[in-house]
Amino acid sequence: MNGCPVMLVGEPWLFAAAFLTAVVVSLVFTGLLISVLRSRGFGQRVRDDGPQTHRVKEGTPTMGGLVFILTSSLVLPLFTRIAPEILLVLGVVLGATALGFADDYLKVALRRPLGLRGRNKLLVQMALGALLGWVAVAFLGREPELAVPFLAGSIPLGAVYPLFTALLFTGTTNAVNLTDGLDGLAAGGTCLAVIVFIVAALARDAVGLAVVGVVLLGACMGFLWHNFHPARVIMGDTGSLALGAALAALAVLTQTELLLLLAGGLFVVETISVIVQVTYFRATGGRRLLRMSPLHHHFELLGWGEVGTVVVLWAFQLACVILALFGLRGMGA
């Protein structure tokens, strides 16, 4: 080895190749999906009470989020052995995709404006999240405890752990769903958040999970090309639930559940904005704190413009990701 100045190193090439392949596959698949969805007339219906400038989005093909599970299923087997933990991630993402697809399909194809019942959606999300935690502990040797970012230590949860993952999963999927209201916002926010879990997986030598993260990142970037303003496609609940599911699964399997609050800071803040707005509205008998919730509509109505709002919120999310990377350092990474 000393005679030769250079030697091929397997892993970095593997990651780079998986990432670039996912970008290309996602770019192509999203393009194809747009044609298919358009030809079937699966256009987005825009909320009547949203910002008026969003009316032009009426008719943009939705359910583009199918591309995430399609890209992952095709690209992952090329670059990693499909170990049980990877199957678990794919399983819950597939479940979330199916749930989101059912909701979108009812709304768009069958014109039932409310989609699935909220209670039924929550039940499926809780079940998927509990399944995630239970399988991770029972079959994959995951400790039922939470590592605390920035503080060396952990909180043992024992048998309550699947209940916690149920709440984490439901919270994450719904938070990404709420955030998905401006072109590129949710997909870009996920691109940034997933960096934390790639680094966490690498720090734990979980190469397979790192490849999952890399492929998810590539899939989001390929989609983003078509989804950035003016969007030619919308991910729909199909996509936002899938991305939330993938983030929750990566957090559980890299043992960084609580870090998800920071890594997905954008999603957390958007969710809090809705909760605060509704609570304040009820408590004051009809007064509003924000001009409109979620937060991104408030900024739009302040005159930041759709793209300006998206870029500012991405920058906020990047800052959260940097902080999360430091938090990771205290968690045995």
Added chain:
Amino acid sequence: MNGCPVMLVGEPWLFAAAFLTAVVVSLVFTGLLISVLRSRGFGQRVRDDGPQTHRVKEGTPTMGGLVFILTSSLVLPLFTRIAPEILLVLGVVLGATALGFADDYLKVALRRPLGLRGRNKLLVQMALGALLGWVAVAFLGREPELAVPFLAGSIPLGAVYPLFTALLFTGTTNAVNLTDGLDGLAAGGTCLAVIVFIVAALARDAVGLAVVGVVLLGACMGFLWHNFHPARVIMGDTGSLALGAALAALAVLTQTELLLLLAGGLFVVETISVIVQVTYFRATGGRRLLRMSPLHHHFELLGWGEVGTVVVLWAFQLACVILALFGLRGMGA
């Protein structure tokens, strides 16, 4: 320790605090700088041959890049011991800032449209870069060799090393300078590139250099708030040379010089676009490959809009950073 479930870990808090402090200081300083520069009439002069839509930028305060060295000098001593290597980074950044400031001052305040002579600028850049490499090897125990990303191995340079760092420094500062043509492009590109060197520093347990990276990132993000479209301030050569100098110094001191080609992929591609355009123009006796170089003006003239072009180039830079992070993994990190 086992009795108490949590324990404070110093470092992650340190990084998070340094980052947030730098963001806030930079936000405030940039705001103050805008007032000062505006009151003195230090407005940008826009090239006559650029896109016509850029004429509105005439008069925007330039030399905002002073904020990078100001923020670093104030915030760094609060969060890290000013070790020799940190002094070296600050020294070359200060040198580059002074060079850029002289150039901007001649152009804007004294209305000498061409600024410093190109040859004199290059000489100072080469001298600063050679000094960087020489000090790193002679006083800081840096090996005069280049680690090769993705390939385990290194190229020994011996006494030629300072010549290499001179070229690296000159190339990087001028590349960031070329890239600085659209609102937010260079500052955002640097935000992303610096992530690679923060991770490289952490991987080498060079905590001081990681703090430098974090403070630089915070300074760029604070500046970006004011610099994003429509920009209220422009960094000028003052800023672009400083950012290039900081990246080159971080690459030298974290022993990842060649990785800079990937971590700063945006800057590399913009530079290549200029070289190719000029070469093609001369070889064909007056034909153009791009509508206008650097590359970002070509995209603008294709109708992508200023913000659209910036976001696409940021996404490209993010992809380069992800690839660079994998490359890092093969370099003993």
